[in-house]
Amino acid sequence: MSSHRTAVDEQQASLSPYTGWTRTHWSALADHLLAAAWRHASPTGALITPPGPPGGYGTAVDGLEGFARTFLLAGFQITGEHGNDPANLLERYAAGLAAGTDPRSPERWTTPREHGQAKVEAASIALILDMTRPWLWDNLDHGVRDRVVDYLAQVVGDHAYPQTNWVWFRIVVEQFLASVGGPFSPDDMAADLATHESFARDGGWYCDGPERSYDHYAGWALHLYPILWSRMTGAQDRAAPLLPTYRQRLDRYLLDAVRLVGADGSPLIQGRSLTYRFAAAAPFWAGALAGSDALAPGLTRRAASGIVKHFTDRGAPDDDGLLNLGWFHPWRPIAQHYSGTGSPYWASKGLLGLALPAEHPVWTATEQPLPVEQADQFAVVAAPGWALSATAADGVVRVYNHGTDHARPGDRSTDSPLYARFGYSTATAPAMDDDGWHCPLDQSVVLLDTHGEATHRSGFTTLDVRALDGDAAVLASRARCHWVTPDPAALDYGSGLTGQAVDAATVTTVSVVRGAWEVRLIHVDPAAAPGWEQVTALRVGGWPVPAAPAEDRSSPIDAPAHPQPASPAAGPGLPVAEAVGTTLTSTAVGLYGLDVAGVHTVRDATPLAAHTAIPWLQTRPQTGWHAAAFALNGGDLAPLAQISGPEDAPVVRVTWPDQVTTTAALPAPPTGPHHHAQNRSSAA
Incomplete structure (x- = not known):
């Protein structure tokens, strides 16, 4: 009996060295x-x-x-x-x-x-x-x-x-x-x-x-x-x-x-x-x-x-x-x-x-x-508008999303957390509680009104999804961001909810990604948006990570936050928020035009853990570009970004933690140049 069991175990180990199945x-x-x-x-x-x-x-x-x-x-x-x-x-x-x-x-x-x-x-x-x-x-x-x-x-x-x-x-x-x-x-x-x-x-x-x-x-x-x-x-x-x-x-x-x-x-x-x-x-x-x-x-x-x-x-x-x-x-x-x-x-x-x-x-x-x-993986998946980046060190697969929202271009529904977030992974789940559906925070770019209500981006237009040299990619999309009062009779079929929508501004978002890091660039254009006068803040959110109850060091996300001290992941004077989860670390660094940072912890928002920690950055938006860096298990050093060139033909140059650089053209603003050419960069 014992020898038979040993033989079976050896056969399973040799046939299935990874799962044993x-x-x-x-x-x-x-x-x-x-x-x-x-x-x-x-x-x-x-x-x-x-x-x-x-x-x-x-x-x-x-x-x-x-x-x-x-x-x-x-x-x-x-x-x-x-x-x-x-x-x-x-x-x-x-x-x-x-x-x-x-x-x-x-x-x-x-x-x-x-x-x-x-x-x-x-x-x-x-x-x-x-x-x-x-x-x-x-x-x-x-x-x-x-x-x-x-x-x-x-x-x-x-x-x-x-x-x-x-x-x-x-x-x-x-x-x-x-x-x-x-x-x-x-x-x-x-x-x-x-x-x-x-x-x-x-x-x-x-x-x-x-x-x-x-x-x-x-x-x-x-x-x-x-x-x-x-x-x-x-x-x-x-x-x-x-x-x-x-x-x-x-x-x-x-x-x-x-x-x-x-x-x-x-x-x-x-x-x-x-x-x-x-x-x-x-x-x-x-x-x-x-x-x-x-x-x-x-x-x-x-x-x-x-x-x-x-x-x-x-x-x-x-x-x-x-x-x-x-x-x-x-x-x-x-x-x-x-x-x-x-x-x-x-x-x-x-x-x-x-x-x-x-x-x-x-x-x-x-x-x-x-x-x-076997090794780190990188690919652009054109149809859904994704860049895939997987890291062998932690076995996590990340997807950056500028093409999927379970909607058509021009639709004005709420964002489904299952489809419209800027990032998904095999180790994190989007927040699916009521706030996750109605007031996006994780992996989001939103404008807040005087009541702290967040905009949605479903119906956006995909502008760019392509690979760059050096295992990097650039993805871009533009949305007529809108607040939505959902139809109370709308049912959950997985997609966003329809209702009465009010436009807040046109927001262009660009992701330059490599390895575990994303540099996210945001351009806000209020032209002809009836809700612009109600906008009080631009907020960008990072990866949601399963967290222990002790991680509950939440900063209110509907009230002014305070700058956080710099950490090894950021340059001097840059706002940074770091959510240390049970097995993962989610980092958000303000590179340009984002003033305050915090970590918000939500309860019972995902099926992975009782608590989920989400880092975020915020500012009062100005017309023009803002930049942030986000990582899931990104390590001790963050990338830096420099935006240069005329307003109608801007370029970003990203320096990654290993000193490799990536240069990518950014989309021209939707209504043409608003400012003189300027150089904008994160602290070196």
């Missing part, structure tokens, strides 16, 4: 998740409703989600085991299908005609009925099959599908219907495939709809479903001419996706539906399923295992084996209003690898290190 661990996790979920099944098994307050769509939808999303996981596992089913899941899900599609059953499912969310869940059901066809569908009673077809057929010809990743929910359902002789519409499928094409962007990325909605849906939906669909029964003829393009995009996307995984396995904490957690591993498995060679099999498993293990090591699933609405632990604000207790089981997508048999190279290859484990 093999296919056995994945299978055990699936067993654990399914056993726990089934403890909350209805008598027939048609509804699986984990405990907790109902979601915004009600308990009936919650129970349907619980069935459909765990069905995904069961189907992946049974497929990879070639139909072997020791837990008797096929029989249990078959009974649930029979009752859920029976209009007379007290456990009948909400139908697609009754509620849009049923269209989402119908897709999961259709996918797994196809994937497990020889072991489940082919053995169902003919009456049950007819009822399943009738249930799914409600989507045919339905014109109420959102023009987002939802188009795939109709494609896969109609594909299954076509394969079993049910009704389907070639016109529906052609239209939905064309809509999907409209989402394609540079670098293999997809945008989830017409807005600038770049998030994990690019991977766990818009790259995943084309691959799954192409493998469905009868899809080959329609998919064949499209599949090379889908694969090419996926190959390119995976090169960015793998760089977005932190050394601790954390995915980027950005975008909606974060409570799906390790669904972030889905695009890596999609690559393996598609036969992609963009990533080596050992790197694919390293990324996927790292993501899943990141959560299982930190409390998800919980002690009862359940995936709750949260991140590591229950935390309802991370979810959207519609999310219910069954919703988190879309995490099942991240376990798609179980559909690959044990002999597949992705399971037999030795793990390879993530990019951030």
Whole structure:
């Protein structure tokens, strides 16, 4: 017994030197998740409703989600085991299908005609009925099959599908219907495939709809479903001419996706539906399923295992084996209003690898290190308007954002903390409490009015996103910054809230980034802004870091602050604020035109810790440029910046802590020059 255990441990260590996880661990996790979920099944098994307050769509939808999303996981596992089913899941899900599609059953499912969310869940059901066809569908009673077809057929010809990743929910359902002789519409499928094409962007990325909605849906939906669909029964003829393009995009996307995984396995904490957690591993498995060679099999498993293990090591699933609405632990604000207790089981997508048999190279290859484990990483990701900078010393991946806000140019909504911040990382989470939604502080540039209300920038125009020499990048955007009084009836779908907006000023923001540091330059132009007379301050915020309660040395952010003493990170006389967190340090240094600094600590604002510390800088704004430096684990020395040249063609020269210099042209002011040429620099 002891010698056998030692041999197994040695095999795991040699096969998986980074995570220790093999296919056995994945299978055990699936067993654990399914056993726990089934403890909350209805008598027939048609509804699986984990405990907790109902979601915004009600308990009936919650129970349907619980069935459909765990069905995904069961189907992946049974497929990879070639139909072997020791837990008797096929029989249990078959009974649930029979009752859920029976209009007379007290456990009948909400139908697609009754509620849009049923269209989402119908897709999961259709996918797994196809994937497990020889072991489940082919053995169902003919009456049950007819009822399943009738249930799914409600989507045919339905014109109420959102023009987002939802188009795939109709494609896969109609594909299954076509394969079993049910009704389907070639016109529906052609239209939905064309809509999907409209989402394609540079670098293999997809945008989830017409807005600038770049998030994990690019991977766990818009790259995943084309691959799954192409493998469905009868899809080959329609998919064949499209599949090379889908694969090419996926190959390119995976090169960015793998760089977005932190050394601790954390995915980027950005975008909606974060409570799906390790669904972030889905695009890596999609690559393996598609036969992609963009990533080596050992790197694919390293990324996927790292993501899943990141959560299982930190409390998800919980002690009862359940995936709750949260991140590591229950935390309802991370979810959207519609999310219910069954919703988190879309995490099942991240376990798609179980559909690959044990002999597949992705399971037999030795793990390879993530990019951030090999060396510092730097890349410009053009489609979402990001610069990616990862540091091997701490394993943290940072993204600087001038292209994503889940809005269209010219929109005047509030900023969603999930999309519109200037920076995101694998080690920090944006503040998502009420103030985080209504009065941005972390990773923000805002104007404050006489009541301390902050402006928003959603609807901005992206001006520049490009790499510079020396592993640096410059990004720029311009916003008609506005205060918003949200519509009280507006619901949280992850994007900003609409309402009555008042313009405060045009604000141009430029980020010059390298390594752990960002030099942020801000130009304020009040021309023709009706709210300018109400502006009392310009405030810029830095990285939010998880902090211990003792870190609560908050300075009020709606009242005048006091200059902080200089620290080793800043030159003489420069205002500096340093938030020392539990494992991270967030630094803000005023380089030019920012007078005061502070650290504000908020409680219960992120799912990572009870306390979050945010450094900030502030001044009474003047027309012209202001400059600051921000870092997450930036070290003891800050960069310096010098702005020179005429007002209509300014240039910034940044000297980094290692004395490397970067020069970048700054955007001309939107209304032309206001001042004579001048030199402005931070203290040397």
